[in-house]
Amino acid sequence: MTAMTTATVVGLGYIGLPTAAILATNGVTVHGVDVNESVVDQVSRGVVPFVEPDLGGFLSQAVAAGTLTASTAVKPAEAYILAVPTPFHEDLSPDLTYVKAAAEAIAPVLQPGALVILESTSPPRTTEKVAEWISAKRPDLVDADGAPTVLFAHCPERVLPGRIMTELVTNDRIVGGITAEAAQRAKDLYSTFCDGEILLTDATTAELAKLVENSYRDVNIAFANELSLISDELGVNVWELIELANHHPRVNILQPGPGVGGHCIAVDPWFIVDAAPSLARLIRTAREVNDAKPEWVLGKVADAVGTSSAPVIAALGLAFKPDVDDLRESPARKIVAELADRYPTGTVLAVEPHVEELPRELANRKNVELATLEDAAARADVVVLLVDHRHFRAATPEQLGIEPMRIVDTKGIWA
Ligand code: SAJ
Numbered sequence: 221m222t223a224m225t226t227a228t229v230v231g232l233g234y235i236g237l238p239t240a241a242i243l244a245t246n247g248v249t250v251h252g253v254d255v256n257e258s259v260v261d262q263v264s265r266g267v268v269p270f271v272e273p274d275l276g277g278f279l280s281q282a283v284a285a286g287t288l289t290a291s292t293a294v295k296p297a298e299a300y301i302l303a304v305p306t307p308f309h310e311d312l313s314p315d316l317t318y319v320k321a322a323a324e325a326i327a328p329v330l331q332p333g334a335l336v337i338l339e340s341t342s343p344p345r346t347t348e349k350v351a352e353w354i355s356a357k358r359p360d361l362v363d364a365d366g367a368p369t370v371l372f373a374h375c376p377e378r379v380l381p382g383r384i385m386t387e388l389v390t391n392d393r394i395v396g397g398i399t400a401e402a403a404q405r406a407k408d409l410y411s412t413f414c415d416g417e418i419l420l421t422d423a424t425t426a427e428l429a430k431l432v433e434n435s436y437r438d439v440n441i442a443f444a445n446e447l448s449l450i451s452d453e454l455g456v457n458v459w460e461l462i463e464l465a466n467h468h469p470r471v472n473i474l475q476p477g478p479g480v481g482g483h484c485i486a487v488d489p490w491f492i493v494d495a496a497p498s499l500a501r502l503i504r505t506a507r508e509v510n511d512a513k514p515e516w517v518l519g520k521v522a523d524a525v526g527t528s529s530a531p532v533i534a535a536l537g538l539a540f541k542p543d544v545d546d547l548r549e550s551p552a553r554k555i556v557a558e559l560a561d562r563y564p565t566g567t568v569l570a571v572e573p574h575v576e577e578l579p580r581e582l583a584n585r586k587n588v589e590l591a592t593l594e595d596a597a598a599r600a601d602v603v604v605l606l607v608d609h610r611h612f613r614a615a616t617p618e619q620l621g622i623e624p625m626r627i628v629d630t631k632g633i634w635a
Pocket of ligand 1 (some may be wrong): 319341377378379380381416432434437475476477478479480481482483484485540541542
């Protein structure tokens with residue numbers, strides 16, 4: 221079979237754009253599609269609309285070579301990659317609006333023999349739904365026996381933000397086809413840039429594999445978070461406890477924190493819960509344990525504040541994890557907003573070395589300021605450490621003049 225030479229990528233976000241750029245620098249002519257005109261405009265000029273190391277080089281090379289174009293309109297191609305968001309509704313059920321819209325957008329231009337790949341992290345059987353949505357729009361895409369003439373596969377991304385351009389090439393990938401031919405064709409496409417192993421399976425197993433990977437991590441973090449509550453109750457230092465237990469050759473406990481953030485680990489387990497509500501008991505409980513952690517941290521801050529009605533509270537870190545500038549779905553950010561609301565006559569000094577300005581919802585609160593570590597340490601009555609950034613690890617409470625009684629350390633770097 222000859223290699224595919226054209227691809228249309230729908231959704232030019234954190235996954236779609238890197239995938240489009242890496243294909244376009246490896247012999248495939250790519251057209252990127254996004255509903256956001258500003259994104260399309262930037263990509264067309266070779267400009268990356270978000271922070272991701274090394275992506276700019278790939279993008280500008282592809283745009284200059286004419287192998288990557290972008291617009292708001294879908295163009296016909298041999299392969300289509302759907303990389304759109306899959307959030308969840310308020311009742312925690314999956315919201316497939318964007319996937320359905322993407323499927324319906326490509327339907328009019330699909331030709332028999334085309335390959336449609338769903339990359340978005342998706343609940344089980346979403347790839348089958350994509351096929352159904354497309355056949356509802358294009359009942360003509362069947363052969364004389366009534367079998368679909370378009371191939372469908374799921375190929376979940378597993379890249380770590382901040383390392384996407386490396387991990388796209390080096391990570392192993394799972395490719396699940398609705399048919400074996402679909403899986404093989406998708407493998408051929410990813411082989412143009414992926415040096416990792418490409419493992420073939422069916423679409424539903426591939427969907428579940430991605431959800432299981434992130435749920436595995438969520439459950440393990442929940443175990444650490446639960447230990448932090450138990451240890452606090454029993455007067456034990458949880459960091460020492462975990463360090464000691466991890467000397468066992470078959471024990472590797474993760475680290476507790478103020479909660480679990482990011483777009484993936486706090487979302488994906490709910491898709492499994494939604495698919496098998498009465499069976500996914502551990503997975504649901506892990507989510508609940510992790511989601512309850514910010515409230516527990518707020519209780520610890522309240523204990524440290526005591527009866528003061530106008531406390532000055534320093535909150536160290538707003539990002540969702542250490543040493544990144546990504547504030548999306550961050551428990552630290554939620555805790556800071558909540559502190560500002562609970563102490564309306566007090567002041568919250570937010571320290572986040574990776575940003576120049578506060579996110580809007582914090583900037584809008586009159587009693588939140590962006591401060592330096594030294595300034596915050598000097599002014600605060602209570603210091604709550606929320607993210608273990610290198611910047612904070614480099615300092616000691618003694619250097620900063622903060623007495624232990626004033627510290628709530630959710631990451632154990634000063635404990
Ligand atoms: N966290 C802890 N304790 C730990 C480790 C992490 O509290 O011991 C917290 C972090 O602070 C953060 C959250 O968990 O708030 C998630 O961070 P992370 O580094 O575990 O993962 P993400 O969200 O950056 O990326 C994950 C990765 N999945 C796995 O490691 C199984 C990545 O490979 C996926 O591609 C990504 O989700 C995704 O897009 O699904």
